[in-house]
Every structure is written in structure tokens, then in C-alpha cells.
Amino acid sequence: MYGIVNQAVKGLVKENFGEESWQKIVAASGIESDIFLSNESYDDSTTYQLAGAAAEVLEISVPQVLQALGEYWILRTGLSNYGELLKSGGGNLREFIINLPNFHSRVMLMYPKVTPPEFKVTDETERSVNLHYYSTREGLADFVVGLIHGLGKLFETPVEVKLLESRAEGSDHEVFQVNW
């Protein structure tokens, strides 16, 4: 994963729990350095270690960490780094979600070392879509939930996310029903 993800974890923790908590998490995670370059690829394990350590130090669950990270990713990372670009992804929540597959296809080309997840939108209505999430990585579904909530906040559109299918239940991918 690119350093920007780890950077997001760092930012999330430091902003919400302070430097001290972050140092504790760094110490608990066992990573060598907490300096991350946004556009450099890091081993996935770094991110998993940080998430695990954060859950441990902050005494919350890993899904909670990931959901928080998802929101943070949109509202802080995305906005501060790609502000206008992000907003250009769609005029509203619906457009943005529908554009998600293209967005990730482009990301894949722009960041050749990244294996970004793949999204597909079906069952579009005016106030809902089914968002299909395909990923080679395990356990990041909660991150997606956080992302959607973050998007809802970005577009000031209260949103509900419902997991319809999941790999844990035998499906080959997760399907979220997003209502707003």
C-alpha cells in the first residue's frame, strides 16, 4: 500500500488521540519508522500492524479503527491532498459512487505498484445503489464502510450502509447497499 494510507493512520491517531498514543502505537506495532512517503509503496503488513496496534492501544476494535480510517481517508487525506480532484469525482454522492469504478481504474494506472480494489455499481435508484467491492486484500470491508460514511459527510448527505453479501459468508466479494 502506498505510504499515504499509513500517513492517514498516523494523522487519524495523532489528531484524535495525541502524539503520545501514536508513539505507543508505533512502539506496539514494531515498525521501524513512522515516516511515510505518500507516493511510496509499503508492504501491506505495515498498515495491518498499525491498525492492530491502534486497536490495542486505543482499546477499540479493528473494524472501528478501519471505519474511522475510512472516514478520515475521505475527509482529511482526500480533501487535503486531492481536494478539488476529489470533488470533481461527482457533483453529489450518487454521482461520486457511480464514478468509483472509473476512479479506481485510473488509480490503478496512475499507481502501477498499487493493486487498488475494484468497484461496481448496480441496482441504481435515485436514493440507493448496490456497491460491489472486489479486493485481493482481506478484512478491509470496514474501511470501505468508513469511506462511504466519509463521502456522505463530504457531500453532506446522511448515508446508510448495509452489507448484503460478504466473503465471510461465501460470496466472492462484498456487496454494500448504500442508501441516502
Place this chain on the structure above:
Amino acid sequence: MGKQTGIGNKELDILFPFHFWMDKEMNIQSVGAGLIKLFPNVPQGHFSKHFRFKRPSFGIRAEYESILEYTNQVIILENIQNEGTALIRGQVLSSNGRLLFVGSPWMTAVSDLEKYSLLVTDFAIHDPVTDMLQVLKVHQMGMNDIQVQRDELIRKNKQISDIARFPHENPNAIFRVSTKGIIFYANKKSQPILQFWNLKEGRKVPDSVALAMESTIKNNSQSEYEMPIGERIFLVTLVPFLADGYINIYAQDITEKRRAEERLREREELFKQLVEDASDIIYRTDRKGNFTYTNPIANRILRNGKNDMLGMHYTELVRPDWREKAGAFYQKQLDDDVALSYFEFPALDSNGDQIWIGQNVKVLKENDQRVGFQAVARDITEIKEMERSLMEAKEKAEESLSFKERFLANMSHEIRTPMNGILGMSKLLSTAALPPKYERYLQAIQSSAKNLLVIINDILDLSKVEAGKLELEHIGFKPAELISNVIDGVDYLAAEKDLFISWDVKPILSQQVLLGDPVRLTQVLTNLLSNAIKFTEKGEIQVSCSLLSAGDGQVKIRFAVKDTGIGIPRDKLESIFEDFKQVDASTTRKYGGTGLGLSISKLLVELHGGHIQVESEVGRGSTFFFDLELEKGNEEDLPDSHPSSLSSYDIRDSKVLLVEDHNVNQVYATSILEDAKAYVTLAENGKEAIEKLQNDAYDVVLMDSQMPVMGGLEATRIIRDELKLKVPIIALTANALKGDRDSYLRLGMNDYLSKPFRDIELISKIGKLLGRDKVVSSGELATKAPEIQKETAETGPKQPLYNLQKLESMSRGKQAFVDRMVGMFIQEVPKSVELLKAQQIEMDLDVIYGIAHKLGPSVKMLDIQLIIESLDRLEEYAGAKSHAEAIPGLMQEVITHCELVIAQLKERAIQ
């Protein structure tokens, strides 16, 4: 639903060189020039033969209907035959039942162009791919820069965190405080202080610290102060960095140091108190010996309380005549590198009074360098005084002990010398025929003399044993013979009391030779037997020697003397062996004796390794016995000349120099030697002897020890050391105590004979020394003489006032002896007479006594009967200073008769 376009294939190829057309069956129909260049085999065949969907990858199928759903999505294709080559990114649209794909190869680096053999001209002019490659390149370069800086940052971070350990892990508390007093750094060790202050980083320091900071800021220089934190004390150092707006504060916990200092101070106070209150003098000096510290007692004892010794040199206190000695002593301590020494010396206090000081001095060192001395000293004046008194007492005691020894030696000499005369003369006299009355007198004289000799010997023996100077002989003897001789010696005593002595020596012992000291054993048995006789009135006395056990070369035997006498009470059985102890005082009165016999016997038996014991019953008798373990010997161990043996030596023609000052002894020895046909020359003292030896040669010298002018020891020394003469010298001495054989031999004498000696002993000594042959005489010397003299006695002249009978019998037929004795009388007696005459006016009774005493033996020897009694009375009265009225008459009587006798003797000499 496809999008419609109005341009032809040629224009399409210009605008989209990487496009291709497919029919509804997905067969590729027309391909752009660029795509052909990239994938030369693409122009023919089914889509799925050449491409696979990279994105979207889920849900899309290679079917016309499926693809129509993705016309609003980015499509990324991957060439199947050229896997890993450029991806084609584009979009699909349908036109007239056909599908048109337009796109461009996607590359991630400029170098990909070359890799795929593409040129910029292969791309449509509007296509931004090649420009994006440039952007990518720039981005990559930026990334590289960032990575380098990131690595540097990590390295620096590590360095910083390492350096940060100095403050952070510092064992002292460290704060950084803004000049406004806000704590913005506090290390680990400072946490307890912050807790005590109830502060955190970011808060303001307490007022006390703020106050210190104020002055630090004002002076812009480092400052220090001590700060209590609870029970602990910190040394706080403030270092200002005003340009940066902060002050570093370092706080070191010095509690333990302060406590240690306090303890040290207390201990110093304690030691100081100990030293100051000490009853001993304690001082220190520097290396040169100048005082650097003196305690109060030192000042009190040495300076009458004045504290004026500091800087003074220690020798100034030492009594002047001891300074050199003291200096040398301490120099030696330094030279020999002795850590601690003890020295005593007389010191003078500030009044000049003498005090003896005994001091222990330790060399003080620092880093192995001598820096001075430390002394603990004490006033030992009283001890010294006591020592001196003790030494004097010891010297006195030793003097008195040595006086006792000298007294014994002198007494021994003084008594033995006349005893020699008495015994010798009485022996000579006993060979003459005497009227029975005089024989009894003579026997009484001999018996008394012998008893006296026994007492003297007893006293000397006891002294010798007590002084550890008595050594036993280790020579052969036969027990049977020994007992027989002992009985012979005392038989006459038993006979006097009609007692019978029986003896019982086991046959196995009768001829056995044993090794021991027969003389001492004889002494013991004689003593026991004498006692038995003394304390037995009737019955018999048994002497026995029995064998208790026999081993290899050894026997254990028991000697016992049993009597039927008065016995000894049970409670006295122990004490009778003590010196001068008898059963009770009445014993001494009734039986006589010194009470030394048994204690000497006990000691002698113990020297032999035995233990004397007694069994007794009052009124029935006593048995004294002792057991001895003795080595077996053989005939060869028996001494050459047995004292009782009749064998002697032939010493005829030998030239003997007799050095003797005592008249009687001169006569006695001369008569023995002349009888043995030796030539005798007389010297009165050592000096005369030396003169004679210088002028003449002698075979042997008989040397008395104590003589006027020059004694025998001095003479011997001169003979040996100065005259270098090897002539044999036999000491004739009455010095029985100190006169041990060894000491005489050490002086260069060859042998030794103790007075009184027997004729045979003297001859044997000379014969042995001269290597003369042994002869067997027919009996005691001159045994024939008495017979001749007896006849003479009966027919002898009666007319003269004197009687030579006694003298002649002593001479054993030698007229020369008689003549010499007479000559001596004529020479010596007139002198005494003249002196006596002088005293008729002077009347000094002591002098008169002395003259009478001296005349006595001469008068008695010439048997001048008329004045023997008068002379005895004169001696008695003068000595007792009594009967003063009778003395002048007695004196006149003696003078008259002596002059008459002298006249008669002179007349006889002329005849």
C-alpha cells in the same frame, strides 16, 4: 447504445492510431496503424484470442451485449500474446452494430516507448500519453529526491533520538524552561520533582525556581543553588540560553552526598573527641618531625598545658643525651620501611623535669609517599621506676643466689680441707699402736669426722640436685657386690646395737652386671640402712634385691630395706621425704641427723627413673623400697679400678710437684707420695709452682685450687697459656660444688681429685695419667707399720715434755716425716709464743683465742701432755671471753712449756 461518429477510417486512424473495430461476434475487423505496430498479430481473429479485460475484471464478458454495458467506463485491455507489455487504456462505443475501441497504450516510464518500439509520431497529436510520461519522469525524479531525504531524515532522527538520550536518560533531573518560566521539557528523572510540585510540562515553574531564574536572566550567567524537594536535597544549576529564550535547569540529587558528609563530620567529631579526651599522648608530625598536631594531654604532660608544640621538632622534647639515639632509631624505622615502631626515651617537660615516654610511632603515607608520623605515647615514668626496682630486686636475688652458691663452695672448701687433714691424720694415727683409751678417742674422732663429711656431702648433693648439676654415671656394677659393700660400711653401727643385718639378693642377680651409678645407689642404700639401724632397737634389718621383670637387655629390680624399728605414723609418711623433715622435733633430739638423707635418696632414685616408697606401722617397723629399670651390662662395663680393689699403680721415681698451702695436707700428700717412692717438690702457692716449673721438669703437678698469692686456676692458666707446658695437672680441691670435673678439665687440667682423698685414689690418678703399670699390693699401704710402731710405743722415752710416738706412728716408719714435722714445730711455734707473749700486755682475747687455736694441733701432735689441757682451757676461755682471771696464768703456762719443748727439740735435733 453506441455513440455515432461522422469521420472516415482514415481520419479515425489519424485521431486514434490504436483503435480497432469488432463485429457483433467480437471478431476484429479493422485495426489502427499504431496498434498494428504495437501488436503485429492483432488484425485478425476473435477479440478474446488477443485481449483480456484488465479493468473492469469482474462481471464483464467478451460478448457484444455485455460490453455495451461498459461504454461509460474506462476499459483497460491486456494483450494475451504479449503479456507484461503495454496495457491499452480506452473506451468502447457501438456504431452500426459494430463495436469501436479507441485508446492509447498506457506506459509508466519514458523508457517504455523504446521498449515497445514506439515513437512519439505513433501517437495522435492530441494524445497526452507522451507528455504524461514526461510528468511521470519529473515525478519519479522528485520521488528519488524525497527518498534520499527521507533516508537522511530517518538517520538524523536516529541520531537525534540517540543524542536525546543524554537529557532524557540522564541520571539527573533536566528541565528546559522558557524565560517566562514555562516548562517545555522535563526528562524522566525530573518526574518525581514535577510530581512533588504537582506540575506538568507546559506549566509554570514554582516561585522559588522563578526567583532563581530571575537572577540568572539578570546576570546572563550560570548560577547554582540548593533546593529541598521533600526530604531530598538537589543541587540546581541554571544555564541560560537567553537568545533562544530558555534556561536549562540541571538538578542533581545530593541527598546521599550531604548525608555522607554529615556522617563523616560526625565521625570526625567523634574521633576528634576520642583523641582530645584520650589519656594517652597523641600527636602527628610532618615528614621532618615537626609537630603538626598534639592532643590536650600531650600539652598537659609535656608542656604544662601550653599548646606551643606545633612546629616544634620532636627531638627538642627528648633529653639531650638521648637525641642522637632517638634520631637514629627513627631513621632506621624509615630506612627499614617499618610501619610501626615502639621506642622508650626520657623527655624533658617545659619545666625541665624528666618524664619517661614510651611511644608507638606509625609512618603516615599518602600515595606511597611518606608524609609524616603519628604517635601514641604514654608517660611510663612510674613503670620505668618499677622496672628499675624490679631489676634491682632481681639483681639482689641473683646476687644472693650466687652468694649462696659461693658460700656453699667456700664452706665446702673450708670444711673439706681440714676434714682431709682430720681423716687423713686420724687414719695414719689409727695405724699406730695406741693405748686403748686413745684408740677410743681416735675412733670417736673418725666417726665424728665421717658423720660431718656425710652431712657436708648431703648438703652439697642437695644443692647440686636442686641446681640440676648432678649427673649420674652410667657404668657397670653388680647389685650383690653393691649391697655387700653397703652392709660392710654400716655393719659396725648395727653391731654396736646388737642388730643383725640379713641380705637377700636373688641368685639370678648375684653375678649380673647392671648399668647405673653405683656410687649414688650406694649412697641411697647406705642412707636407708643407716636410718634402719638408727631407728631400730632390737630385731633385724633385711636388705633385699629382687627381680621384678626381665626384658631384652633390661631388668626391673626392687631394692628394699626392712627394719623392725619404731615405724612412722601414717600422717608423716609423705613429709619424711621433704628437706629437713623428720618425723618430729624429738626425733632430731634423740636420733640426730639433718633430715636431708631421705630427701636426697628420693631425688637420687628419681634421677635413676624410680620412685622411693615406704610402708610402715608404728612400733612394728618400716620398709623402704624402690624399683629401677636398668640396662644389663657385662664384665667389660665394670670400671677398671674398683674403689675397693687393692690394685694400684707403680709411680716410683716420678717427679711430683705438690702445690699446696696447707701444712697438714702437705704432709699428708707428701707422705703418701714418698711411700710410693715418688720424688716430691713442694710449692706453697701457684706463683712458686710456676717458678719451679720454669726451672725444672716434673712428671705431674698436684694443684690445690684456693691458695694465697696465686690460686691453682690462675696458675694452670699461666702454665698452659704462657709457659705452654703440657705437664699433667691434677686438681686437688675441696670445691665440691662448683668444682665439677668438667670445669677443671676445661681450664686445662687433666684430672681432678676431691678432698678428702684416699692414698690409693691419689696414686691411681697419677699412675693412670702417667701411663704407669698396675701393681697388686699385698694390702693397704703400710699395714706393717703399726706393728713396728707399737713396739716402739711401749719402750719409747718418757723424759721429754713431748712424745713423738703419735708422730712416728703416723710416719709409718719414716724418720724424715717425723723430722720434718718436728722441724715445722721448731719453726712455727716460737712465732706463736712470741705473739702470745705480746698479748700478755695487750690482752686481746680474740687474738689470744686465735693463737691458742693455732697452737692446739701442734701441741697435740707432739703430745705435750702438760699443756694440752691448759691450752684447751685457754682457747675455750678466750673464745668465750670468760674466766678472765684464769687466762694470764694459762698463757704463762703455755709459753713456758712451749719454750721448754722447743729447747728440748732443738737439743734432739743436734743429737
